[in-house]
Amino acid sequence: MMLRVLLRKEILLEMRSREILVSMITFGAAVVLLYAFSFRPSPEILRQFAPGLLWTVVLFVSVLALHRSHSLEKEFDAFSLTLSAPVDRSTLFLSKWFGNFLMLLISQVILLPLFFLFLQLPFPSMPGAFIxxxxxxxxxxxxxGSLLSGAVMRARVNEFLLPLLLFPMVTPLMISAVKSTAAVMESQPFSQWKLWLQLIVSFIIVFGLVGYLIYDHVCEE
Amino acid sequence: MLSIENVSKRFGAAAVLNGASMRVGHSESVGLVGKNGSGKSTLLRIVSRILFCDGGSIDWDGQSLLGSDVTLRRSLLYLGHEPGFYPALSASENLHYLADLYGVERSSALIAEKLEEVGLDSFRKGPIRNYSRGMLQRLLLAKALMLQWSLLLMDEPTTGLDSDGMELLSALIASWRKEGRSLLIISHDNAWISAHVDRMYVLEEGKIKSREGGMSAPHHSDLVTAV
Structure with a gap:
């Protein structure tokens, strides 16, 4: 129930401010266009590079959403409204997590077709596995990202700190994502990329649990 | 009763609170004064659990406010020095969200009624980003009118209010005192706060040094220096 209230607020804030999605899509489209026009390798080479290019776009774009989700709370000290209310901080973390996830997902609905269109790549033959x-x-x-964004939100240079800390932290996730996406794009059998998938799931469980348990202390001033 | 015992808080090397203790009884209105940077707002934010303290205890009716039991926080309401609302949302949307957080009635009619009480009914649809400081302060009063609380923590409630707003604030405080609710008020306006509290504390060098009323009374010069 409380999670629904908090998530609805996240969505309402984005509907009213229209800051996160617009900047994510604009920036993501610019990076895709940059990739498309700055180098023109052979289709074979491009297919090999495509998973890495795709996930760098997603990672760059995600920083905008992650940073904005907590910086919106700083304006007018709005976070104090939620922090002083009878709200469990773990539920607050879940709302930030799912709110940011939703923003990422919506931005990808627009950016993915652009990515495949401008880089002239075929859509993966296993669409279910890819999605x-x-x-x-x-x-x-x-x-x-939600955990880190909460941790650095009150730092003076939080807009620099977030990517500086986030990129090394998600490196195992990104490697697993690139490897498994490459396998899916090449239609390899599941047994070939099962290990990478297990790594991704482990990453979600570890950071989801850590965030759920320590967000109370993380979001303190 | 709110009981604050030996609360300490450091920001880096600076000890802002150093064993601060005070009490606010039921149906009591208490003032807290002190110089700029003496830690008054920090103390209120700790009581509201926006900040954590490094040591000490804070109890409400014998139950710790520092624990993980969030239901106890329904009894307390914090009206900070900053607006504490989302600037991109309208006054109605902010109050809807507030009501959802506290699980109270959130009908549009009720919200419109509360906004009318504080003189914001004609401004309820636009984003509050465009509000003046006084209008934001009135919105904070609407927040207090929306909820059922037993202890209200107010940090500089007169900031930005015009004479009508000051009258409204005074009338509301008088009615809350009449209803037997507890208030803890921080203000730099010594004359104003004196008229609205039963007794006053002075926060100095991280400690609450003196009290007025039933307990040890502060020297008048202490209060003047502090304010």
Whole structure:
């Protein structure tokens, strides 16, 4: 119930401010166009590079959402409204996690077709597995990112700190995402990329649990 | 009763609170004064659990407010020095969210009624980003009118209010005192706060040094220096 209230607020804030999604989509589209026009390798080489390019776009774009989700709370000291209310801080973490996940997912609905269109890549032949992977990796990025974003929100240079801390932290997730996406794009059997998928799921569980348990202390001033 | 015992808080090397203790009884209105940076707002934010303290205890009716039991926080309401609302949302949307957080009635009619009481009914639809400081202060009063609380923590409630707003605030405080609710008020306006509290504390060098009324009374010069 409380999670629904908090999530509804996250969505309402984005509907009213229209800051997060617009900046994510604009920035993501700019990076995709940059990739498309700055180098023109052969289709074979491009197919090999595509998973890495895709996840760097997603990672860059996610920083905007993750940073904004907590910086919106700083304006007018709005966070104090929620912090002083009878709200469990773990539920607050879940709302930030799922709110950021939702923003990532919505931005990808627009950015993914652009990515495949401008880089002239065929859409993966296993669309179910590909979309499933996207959802899992988005959950991973948003779990670690929401936790970090909360931790650095009151730092003076939080806009620099967030990517500086986030990128090394999600490196295992990104490697797993690139490897498994490459396997899916090449239609490899599940046994070939099962290990990477297990790593992704482990990452989600670890950061989801850590965030759930320590967000109370993380979001303190 | 709110009981604050030996609360300490450091920000880096600076000890802002150093064993601060005070009490606010039921149906009591208490003032807290002190110089800029003496830690008054920090203390209120600790009581509201926006900040954690490094040591000490804070109890409400014998139950610790520092624990993980969030239900106890329904009895307390914090009206901070900053607006504490989402600037992108309208006054109605902010109050809807507030009502959802506290699990109280959230009908549009009720919210409109509360906004009318504080003189904001004609401004309820636009984002509060465009509100003046006084309008934001009135919105904070609407927050207090929306909820059922037993102890109200107010940090500089007169900030930005015009004479009508000051009258409204005074009338509301008088009615809350009449209803037997407890108030803990921070203000730099010594004359104003004196008229609205039963007794006053002075926060100095991280400690609550003196009290007025039933307990040890502060020297008048202490109060003047502090304010």
């Amino acid at each position: 499933g992977l996207l959802i899992l990796v988005d959950l991973g990025i948003s779990s670690a």
